[in-house]
Amino acid sequence: MRAETQSNVEAIRKSLTLLAQRMDLETAPHRLEEFNAMIEDPDLWNDPPKAQKLMRERQGVIDQLATYNLIETGLRDNVELIEMGEAEDDAEVVTEAEDALRELVTLAGNKELEALLNGEADGNDTFLEVHSGAGGTESCDWASMLARMYVRWAEKKGYKVELQSMTDGEEAGIKSAAYKISGPNAYGWLKSESGVHRLVRISPYDSAARRHTSFSSVWVYPVVDDNIDIEIPDKDIRIDTYRSSGAGGQHVNTTDSAVRITHLPTNIVVTSSMKSQHQNREIAMNALRSRLYQMEMDRRNAAINAAHENKGDAGWGNQIRSYVLQPYQMVKDLRTGVETSDSQGVLDGDLDKFMAATLAMDVSGKSRAEANLDD
Numbered sequence: 001m002r003a004e005t006q007s008n009v010e011a012i013r014k015s016l017t018l019l020a021q022r023m024d025l026e027t028a029p030h031r032l033e034e035f036n037a038m039i040e041d042p043d044l045w046n047d048p049p050k051a052q053k054l055m056r057e058r059q060g061v062i063d064q065l066a067t068y069n070l071i072e073t074g075l076r077d078n079v080e081l082i083e084m085g086e087a088e089d090d091a092e093v094v095t096e097a098e099d100a101l102r103e104l105v106t107l108a109g110n111k112e113l114e115a116l117l118n119g120e121a122d123g124n125d126t127f128l129e130v131h132s133g134a135g136g137t138e139s140c141d142w143a144s145m146l147a148r149m150y151v152r153w154a155e156k157k158g159y160k161v162e163l164q165s166m167t168d169g170e171e172a173g174i175k176s177a178a179y180k181i182s183g184p185n186a187y188g189w190l191k192s193e194s195g196v197h198r199l200v201r202i203s204p205y206d207s208a209a210r211r212h213t214s215f216s217s218v219w220v221y222p223v224v225d226d227n228i229d230i231e232i233p234d235k236d237i238r239i240d241t242y243r244s245s246g247a248g249g250q251h252v253n254t255t256d257s258a259v260r261i262t263h264l265p266t267n268i269v270v271t272s273s274m275k276s277q278h279q280n281r282e283i284a285m286n287a288l289r290s291r292l293y294q295m296e297m298d299r300r301n302a303a304i305n306a307a308h309e310n311k312g313d314a315g316w317g318n319q320i321r322s323y324v325l326q327p328y329q330m331v332k333d334l335r336t337g338v339e340t341s342d343s344q345g346v347l348d349g350d351l352d353k354f355m356a357a358t359l360a361m362d363v364s365g366k367s368r369a370e371a372n373l374d375d
Contacts, residue, residue, distance in 0.1 A: 122188030140169030152349030
């Protein structure tokens with residue numbers, strides 16, 4: 001067996017070991033039997049929230065077992081094919097099995113990272129906000145590029161994307177936008193994107209074609225589950241209605257349907273302008289509950305709390321990632337050192353490599369590259 005193939009086999013075996021530990025492979029079949037017995041209880045759906053929680057947990061165990069078995073079977077079958085091909089001097093069989101192992105090592109690595117998404121709210125849907133920084137039209141245009149990047153990423157994941165609110169820039173782009181992104185582990189994947197993002201390019205708005213640096217910020221917080229009670233007294237909020245054009249032109253929402261809610265004790269402001277006034281109020285209240293829940297999570301997690309306290313302005317010294325389009329192509333994450341020259345691919349939503357590296361670093365306290373050096 002070639003050295004590269006042997007390395008892939010070992011990587012897959014390491015991923016299987018981690019997956020088995022995370023799911024507690026020995027007890028998983030017994031837990032599934034217990035879930036199957038519970039869902040046969042005719043009184044289960046008398047408590048819909050409890051029933052839905054149980055069904056999600058059951059499906060999680062099913063998915064974990066299926067993933068483990070798929071990877072384990074693929075590894076065993078392809079190793080056997082390689083051994084058989086080498087014994088019979090059949091290069092075609094060996095090549096096909098080696099190619100299959102290369103795909104399997106990628107799948108195993110991705111599933112290994114997903115197994116690390118075990119934080120309190122990692123499995124939840126998420127809210128994502130994009131805000132332009134100082135710099136006028138340049139920053140507004142950059143904010144719209146970032147918003148598009150995350151929408152493209154979410155769509156590639158098969159997630160549902162709902163625009164909650166948007167404020168257009170005066171000349172181009174957007175001043176801010178807020179989205180709800182729904183899908184498995186949406187918050188767990190996107191939480192590492194909170195921070196300031198820096199763009200360097202030749203400005204399309206500069207007649208002298210000079211290079212400009214722009215900043216925009218991204219903030220991510222989880223959608224609060226219905227079974228998490230966040231009490232917000234009426235005296236703690238101020239609700240304003242206003243007119244907003246939103247996406248689609250200046251004649252949209254010609255009545256005072258947009259809603260802005262200010263949480264007075266924390267000065268958190270949330271908005272919704274894409275639905276009716278009643279729906280906008282409900283959307284904004286849900287967003288506020290999630291923001292307050294995120295604050296509570298931050299208080300219990302010193303690292304996340306420090307990051308939010310130090311987020312500062314969208315400008316120099318606070319950025320987590322740089323996107324350089326001129327004079328060369330490069331996107332570099334300043335926390336993990338992961339970089340790529342495929343700037344356009346990143347702006348089209350190819351973000352997994354950055355998220356995965358940050359997730360691995362958060363779990364191990366160092367980057368995956370550093371961990372590999374230790375091996």
